[in-house]
Amino acid sequence: MAESVIKERTLTDLTNEEIGRYSRHLLLAEVGIEGQKRLKASRVLIVGTGGLGAPLALYLAAAGVGKLGIVDFDFVEESNLQRQVIHGTRDVGRPKVASAKDRIKSINPYCDVVIYNTMLSSENALDILKDYDVVADGTDNYQTRYLVNDACVLLGIPNVYGSIFQFEGQASVFYAKEGPCYRCLYPEPPPPGLVPSCAEGGVVGVLPGIVGTIQANEVIKLIVGGGDSLTGRLLLFDSWKMKFRELKLDKDPQCPICGKEPTIHELIDYEQFCGLKKSTTEEPVETITATELKQRLDENEPIQIIDTREPHERAIVKFPEAKAIPLGQMARRIDEFDPAIDAVFICKIGQRSIFAIRALREAGYTGRLLNLKDGINAWAREVDTSLPVY
Ligand SMILES: [Zn+2]
Numbered sequence: 001m002a003e004s005v006i007k008e009r010t011l012t013d014l015t016n017e018e019i020g021r022y023s024r025h026l027l028l029a030e031v032g033i034e035g036q037k038r039l040k041a042s043r044v045l046i047v048g049t050g051g052l053g054a055p056l057a058l059y060l061a062a063a064g065v066g067k068l069g070i071v072d073f074d075f076v077e078e079s080n081l082q083r084q085v086i087h088g089t090r091d092v093g094r095p096k097v098a099s100a101k102d103r104i105k106s107i108n109p110y111c112d113v114v115i116y117n118t119m120l121s122s123e124n125a126l127d128i129l130k131d132y133d134v135v136a137d138g139t140d141n142y143q144t145r146y147l148v149n150d151a152c153v154l155l156g157i158p159n160v161y162g163s164i165f166q167f168e169g170q171a172s173v174f175y176a177k178e179g180p181c182y183r184c185l186y187p188e189p190p191p192p193g194l195v196p197s198c199a200e201g202g203v204v205g206v207l208p209g210i211v212g213t214i215q216a217n218e219v220i221k222l223i224v225g226g227g228d229s230l231t232g233r234l235l236l237f238d239s240w241k242m243k244f245r246e247l248k249l250d251k252d253p254q255c256p257i258c259g260k261e262p263t264i265h266e267l268i269d270y271e272q273f274c275g276l277k278k279s280t281t282e283e284p285v286e287t288i289t290a291t292e293l294k295q296r297l298d299e300n301e302p303i304q305i306i307d308t309r310e311p312h313e314r315a316i317v318k319f320p321e322a323k324a325i326p327l328g329q330m331a332r333r334i335d336e337f338d339p340a341i342d343a344v345f346i347c348k349i350g351q352r353s354i355f356a357i358r359a360l361r362e363a364g365y366t367g368r369l370l371n372l373k374d375g376i377n378a379w380a381r382e383v384d385t386s387l388p389v390y
Contacts, residue, residue, distance in 0.1 A: 002178075004038055004225030005158060006133050011037040018110065022064050035224035036064060040110075042223045045069040045132040047120055047148055049100040051198070051208025052138030052162045052215065054086035059216040060136075061104040061111045065223070068104060069132060071116040072096040079390070083205035120144055122267040125151040134222050136160045136215050140197060142189040143270035149174060149182035150267055153257045158231075160218045162211040165195075167204050167240035169211035172230045172249065173218050176258035179232040184252040184259075192275045193351060200348060207239050283361070285354050288344055288370040290379040297321075304343040308356045309376075316390050319346055319376050330356045331363035339367030348390070350375040 014022070014036060025031040025039075044065050046056050049072045061068060074096050076087045084096075091099035097115035104113050116128055120139075129135055129151045137148045137159055145163075152159035158175035161182060174181045214235065221227040234247040257264040271277050288296075296303055307314060307322040314324060325333055337343055337360070345353035350373050357369045372378065380387035 002221070002225060002227065002229050002231070005222045006038055006042055007225065009038070009041045011041050013037070014040065018064070021108075021110075025063070030226050031224050035226075038223050038225070039064040039220070040066045042134070043067040043069070043132045044219055044223075045071065045129060045135045046138055047071050047135065047144065048138035048140065049084070049086060049096040050074070050080065050138060050140060051083045051164060051203065052212040053100070053136075054084045055209050055212035056136050056138055056216050056219070057086055057100055057104055058107060059213055060219060061108045061113075063216070063220055064108070065111060065219075067112040067114065069114045069116065069128070070097050070100050070104075071118065071120050071128065072100070073117060073119040083203065083208050085209070120147060122147065122270065125267060126155065129155055129157060132157065134158050134160060134219050136162075136219055138162065138212065138215070143274045143276060145182060146189065146273060147267065147270045150257055150264060152176070153181050154266070158222055160215045160222070160230075162208075162215045164203055164207050164211050165198060166201055167207060167238060169207050169237045169239070171211055171214045171218070171235045171237075172233060173222070175222075175229075175231050176251075180249045180251040181255060181258045183257055184255045185234065185249055187252070187255075189274045193355065196352070200351060204239060207237075210239065211237065285357050285371050286369065287350075287373040289373050290382040293344060293372060293379075294383045302341045304337060304341050306343060306345050306356065307376075308345055308347045308353050313348060313390075317376060317380065317387050319379065320384075322346060325356075327352060327356055327359070330359040334360060334363050334365055337365065337367060339365065342368045342370055344370045344372055346372040346376050346379075348375045349377055 022036050025036050026033055042065050044060055046053050049070050057070060076091045076094050076096055076099050078092055080087060086103045087099045095117050097117045101113045101115055104111055125147055135148060135152050135157055137145060139145055149159055153176045156177060158173055160173050162171045218230055221229055232249050234249050236245040253260050256262060305322040307319050307324045308327050345356045347353040350371060353371050357371055360369060377389045380389045
């Protein structure tokens with residue numbers, strides 16, 4: 001049975017108001033007065049106030065965590081509201097940390113909320129994380145996930161991990177003192193662009209609610225002590241099939257940060273590690289803005305427009321006069337292109353269409369290939385505002 005991560009901390013008594021508020025915890029022998037005092041003395045950092053960060057912050061605040069730090073640099077957007085239940089419709093346009101703080105305070109005024117309206121980076125991560133007992137990772141990208149992992153290992157703090165995509169989620173506790181870390185499970189990030197983000201691939205709204213509350217549950221157990229944590233176990237959840245599975249995770253003795261002979265002793269450049277810095281060998285992709293494309297169409301220039309999106313995305317919004325060719329068929333259908341005419345490739349946000357251009361280049365296509373910058377969403381914002389942004 002796991003010991004509390006703050007077992008050495010000096011605890012202060014609960015007030016009568018706190019006893020009233022947390023009575024359903026106090027009635028549990030596993031939590032009790034001692035456990036609740038530990039929650040009150042605890043400091044938890046939540047990285048990201050999106051889909052996972054929302055239930056994490058809501059439930060940890062309600063549970064009586066004394067100090068909650070929240071890190072996010074983003075602003076609330078309409079498309080967040082389908083799952084990021086800490087933000088309301090009136091919060092659209094506000095910094096996520098400000099909106100989250102208001103909501104946390106309305107749930108539990110006893111919770112001390114510290115906001116970091118910034119992007120977590122190699123420069124600030126150790127400084128921010130060192131003041132916390134537990135870190136809950138609610139990020140949606142690989143560079144921050146490796147950064148959070150490494151900072152937690154270096155500081156000796158448990159990292160309560162969750163991730164989501166479409167209908168599937170994962171959760172674990174990476175606590176290098178007692179078990180594996182994220183690098184033991186995934187030594188290398190996937191090649192950039194290979195794994196689509198939720199912004200491109202979608203996510204069912206309740207999924208982060210389920211995975212984020214699992215993370216909150218793990219955080220509470222680490223603080224209170226006791227129970228069986230997800231340390232050394234990877235929980236896999238499929239919400240479409242409604243199935244939970246579990247994989248046993250071992251610590252990798254060769255792990256570069258938590259293994260026997262670590263080679264990483266400080267934070268590194270995570271953008272480079274995740275392959276996000278532009279490589280000098282790769283030929284850059286030429287872009288065209290939505291406004292430029294509109295001008296060329298207005299001037300009746302011949303242009304081939306290729307929509308690389310999936311059929312269910314084209315059902316959301318159609319691009320005028322575009323030919324639909326799914327990404328996977330691009331190279332095979334090279335003969336349908338005329339190399340004498342410029343070809344413009346579109347997708348939702350201008351990421352996947354880059355792969356279409358690369359695929360055609362690799363297949364030996366010689367004509368000019370242009371990528372619509374920021375995708376059909378840019379067209380809807382800049383050119384035809386009657387179209388929806390999704
Ligand atoms: Zn490791």
